[in-house]
Amino acid sequence: MQRYFLNERYVNQNQSFTLTEEDYHHAVRVMRMAVGDDCFLVFQNQCSIKAKITRIEADSVYLEEIEKEQAEKEMPVSVTIACGYPKGDKLEWIAQKGTELGMQALVGFPSKYAVAKWDDKKRVKKSIRLQKICKEAAEQAHRTMQPQVTLLSELDELVQKFKEYQTVLVAYEESAKKGEKSAFVQAITQCVQQEKVLIIFGPEGGFSKGEIDLFYQNGAIICGLGPRILRAETAPIYALSAMSYQWELLG
Amino acid sequence: MQRYFLNERYVNQNQSFTLTEEDYHHAVRVMRMAVGDDCFLVFQNQCSIKAKITRIEADSVYLEEIEKEQAEKEMPVSVTIACGYPKGDKLEWIAQKGTELGMQALVGFPSKYAVAKWDDKKRVKKSIRLQKICKEAAEQAHRTMQPQVTLLSELDELVQKFKEYQTVLVAYEESAKKGEKSAFVQAITQCVQQEKVLIIFGPEGGFSKGEIDLFYQNGAIICGLGPRILRAETAPIYALSAMSYQWELLG
Numbered sequence: 068m069q070r071y072f073l074n075e076r077y078v079n080q081n082q083s084f085t086l087t088e089e090d091y092h093h094a095v096r097v098m099r100m101a102v103g104d105d106c107f108l109v110f111q112n113q114c115s116i117k118a119k120i121t122r123i124e125a126d127s128v129y130l131e132e133i134e135k136e137q138a139e140k141e142m143p144v145s146v147t148i149a150c151g152y153p154k155g156d157k158l159e160w161i162a163q164k165g166t167e168l169g170m171q172a173l174v175g176f177p178s179k180y181a182v183a184k185w186d187d188k189k190r191v192k193k194s195i196r197l198q199k200i201c202k203e204a205a206e207q208a209h210r211t212m213q214p215q216v217t218l219l220s221e222l223d224e225l226v227q228k229f230k231e232y233q234t235v236l237v238a239y240e241e242s243a244k245k246g247e248k249s250a251f252v253q254a255i256t257q258c259v260q261q262e263k264v265l266i267i268f269g270p271e272g273g274f275s276k277g278e279i280d281l282f283y284q285n286g287a288i289i290c291g292l293g294p295r296i297l298r299a300e301t302a303p304i305y306a307l308s309a310m311s312y313q314w315e316l317l318g
Numbered sequence: 319m320q321r322y323f324l325n326e327r328y329v330n331q332n333q334s335f336t337l338t339e340e341d342y343h344h345a346v347r348v349m350r351m352a353v354g355d356d357c358f359l360v361f362q363n364q365c366s367i368k369a370k371i372t373r374i375e376a377d378s379v380y381l382e383e384i385e386k387e388q389a390e391k392e393m394p395v396s397v398t399i400a401c402g403y404p405k406g407d408k409l410e411w412i413a414q415k416g417t418e419l420g421m422q423a424l425v426g427f428p429s430k431y432a433v434a435k436w437d438d439k440k441r442v443k444k445s446i447r448l449q450k451i452c453k454e455a456a457e458q459a460h461r462t463m464q465p466q467v468t469l470l471s472e473l474d475e476l477v478q479k480f481k482e483y484q485t486v487l488v489a490y491e492e493s494a495k496k497g498e499k500s501a502f503v504q505a506i507t508q509c510v511q512q513e514k515v516l517i518i519f520g521p522e523g524g525f526s527k528g529e530i531d532l533f534y535q536n537g538a539i540i541c542g543l544g545p546r547i548l549r550a551e552t553a554p555i556y557a558l559s560a561m562s563y564q565w566e567l568l569g
Contacts, residue, residue, distance in 0.1 A: 140545050167552050169544075208546040252567050293420075293562050294391050295459040301418050301555075308559030309567070311544050316503050316560070 069098055070107040070115075070206040072213055077110035084108055084118055086128040094120075094128050107136060107209075115140075115211045140211050142169040143314050145263045147232070148303045149225060151178030151270035152185045157300040162197045166204035166214050168307035173197065174265075175218040176225045180272025190218040222278070225267070226285050232265040234258060235287040238302050240273050242291035250290035251306075255313050266306055271299045320349055321358040321366075321457040323464055328361035335359055335369055337379040345371075345379050358387060358460075366391075366462045391462050393420040394565050396514045398483070399554045400476060402429030402521035403436045408551040413448045417455035417465050419558035424448065425516075426469040427476045431523025441469040473529070476518070477536050483516040485509060486538040489553050491524050493542035501541035502557075506564050517557055522550045 071090045086094050094100045102120050108130065109115040118130040148170045150161060162173055175193075177185065185193065197216040205213045219225055229235050236254055258264060267282065274282075283289060292305050322341045337345050345351045353371050359381065360366040369381040399421045401412060413424055426444075428436065436444065448467040456464045470476055480486050487505055509515060518533065525533075534540060543556050 138545060164552055164555075167546060167548055168556065169546060208548070210546065249567075252563075293566050294389055295418060295420060295461060297418055297459070301415055304415075304552075304555055305419065305559040305562070308556040309563035311556070312503075312560035312563055315544050316500075 068106055068117075069094070069100070070109055070209060072109045072202060072206065073111070075110060076112045077114040077116070080116075080132045082132075084130040084132070086130070087126060091126060091128055095123060100128070105133065106130070109205075109211050113141065113211045136211075140209050142171075142311060143260045144258045144310070145171040145261070146307065146310060147172040147174060147263070147265045148307070149174040149176060149265060149267045150299070150303065151176060151268065151274070152181045152183045153270050153299045154183045158193065159197060159200055161300055161303055162200045162214075162216065163204045164304050165307060166201045166210065167208040168304065169210075169311055170214050170303075170307055171212070172215045172217065173201065174225065174228070175216075176222055177220065178222065178270050178272075179275040179278060181270035182272065183270070185218065187220070190220065194218050222281075226281060229265065229285050229287065231263065233262045234264045235282070235285075236264065236266040236306075237274070237279065237282045237287045237289050238266065238268050238292050238306060239279060239289045240269070240291075240296060242289055250288055251292060251309075254288050254290065255310055258314070264310075266303070268299065268302050268306075319357055319368075320345070320351070321360055321460060323360045323453060323457065324362070326361060327363045328365040328367070331367075331383045333383075335381040335383070337381070338377060342377060342379055346374060351379070356384065357381070360456075360462050364392065364462045387462075391460050393422075393562060394511045395509045395561070396422040396512070397558065397561060398423040398425060398514070398516045399558070400425040400427060400516060400518045401550070401554065402427060402519065402525070403432045403434045404521050404550045405434045409444065410448060410451055412551055412554050413451045413465075413467065414455045415555050416558060417452045417461065418459040419555065420461075420562055421465050421554075421558055422463070423466045423468070424452065425476065425479070426467075427473055428471065429473065429521050429523075430526040430529060432521035433523065434521070436469065438471070441471065445469050473532075477532060480516065480536050480538065483514045485513065485515045486533070486536075487515065487517040487557075488525070488530065488533045488538045488540050489517065489519050489543050489557060490530060490540045491520070491542075491547060493540055501539055502543060502560075505539050505541065506561055509565070515561075517554070519550060519553050519557075 104120050107115055108118045115136040117133045119133050121131050122129040148165050152175050201214045355371050358366055359369045366387040368384045370384050372382050373380040399416050403426050452465045485505055
């Protein structure tokens with residue numbers, strides 16, 4: 068069933084709900100929904116309901132609540148994925164797959180060995196596009212929130228964000244090559260509910276020794292992700308899948 | 319360091335090793351390697367060595383062994399990924415990412431709700447392309463084997479293969495929606511070393527009730543993969559990452 072994200076908070080079941088603009092267009096023109104049809108509505112306070120269309124006017128679809136959506140769709144730990152700017156459309160891809168796999172936020176940052184240079188103009192343009200991809204993927208994956216996208220202009224801004232998180236991890240290929248495999252497991256099995264975790268991934272060229280030192284000196288845990296060498300865009304997907312397995316399936 | 323897969327078995331360290339044809343071209347023309355340079359050689363019996371170039375001739379690169387490669391790169395359990403033929407180039411993408419994440423074999427099969435129809439001609443063409451993608455991804459990910467690709471013309475052929483595996487799993491969206499989350503964990507935590515596991519994924523349209531019944535009646539375990547709805551190409555990546563985490567990191 069179709070899901071729509073509303074830019075409002077859910078207060079109580081007597082509220083009336085309205086789809087306008089893009090969502091109106093999607094419901095009426097693309098999905099050809101009619102009075103009596105059901106869909107899910109998702110609110111800014113991570114609440115979601117099943118709703119029925121009661122009236123359709125020239126630019127608004129009116130709905131009323133049928134019932135709350137029960138199942139928990141969000142990870143018990145909030146995970147932010149930070150990626151050194153990769154080449155081409157890889158960040159778009161990470162945005163889509165990361166959203167499906169439960170990430171709460173996506174951060175891009177410049178990194179020494181990154182081939183791609185993301186100037187101000189490119190960041191503004193990409194930011195809009197990435198946010199749209201996250202919204203669509205969140206609807207498709209039945210999420211109750213849309214991951215927020217932040218594209219940084221300096222590596223230092225990333226390091227300054229460390230204090231917002233209880234755990235900061237850095238996926239480092241050299242750790243993987245040396246067979247390091249316990250740091251990631253230790254960190255994620257010790258996370259508690261509602262904790263905020265930041266996990267940082269390098270661009271195609273990996274991290275410089277200086278960058279790793281900077282992260283480490285600011286409290287990050289350097290970890291490997293298994294014995295095979297993963298591409299820049301595959302490593303975040305591995306980490307999110309493993310976290311979901313640990314927290315949501317193993318529990 | 320570059321890796322080359324040789325179409326021969328490793329016998330002993332006194333063998334001489336030769337790169338020819340495509341690998342010769344890649345080493346000499348693309349990588350511009352010279353006498354004294356090192357690379358990894360990977361053999362059909364899943365053994366890999368570090369080797370040094372001793373001589374380069376008009377159409378052959380000659381190498382000698384320096385040492386065995388020590389680290390275990392392969393999953394302890396052999397995992398075959400089977401996918402209902404998806405749209406566009408999604409199977410190419412699954413081939414690449416699945417190889418990075420450790421799958422041993424990839425099977426494509428026709429499924430009732432698949433939008434894409436893969437006729438004989440398309441299967442032959444795709445098979446060559448998919449095998450090439452697996453080879454390149456295996457080199458990049460430092461694997462010691464190349465996953466084999468098999469594209470089936472009938473669903474029944476897939477069911478007939480069940481007997482080759484100790485465990486057969488089917489990822490089913492309806493199970494995920496109902497909150498089923500223990501079957502996957504139970505199955506993969508009970509796998510033993512060297513066991514062969516087959517895990518089956520539907521195309522974009524999912525499986526029909528009849529297909530699920532057929533799989534179940536032939537001994538497959540129907541399982542969900544967490545609370546969010548994953549796309550056809552994301553589900554195999556989730557499963558492989560979770561398996562790697564369980565078997566290689568939690569161990």
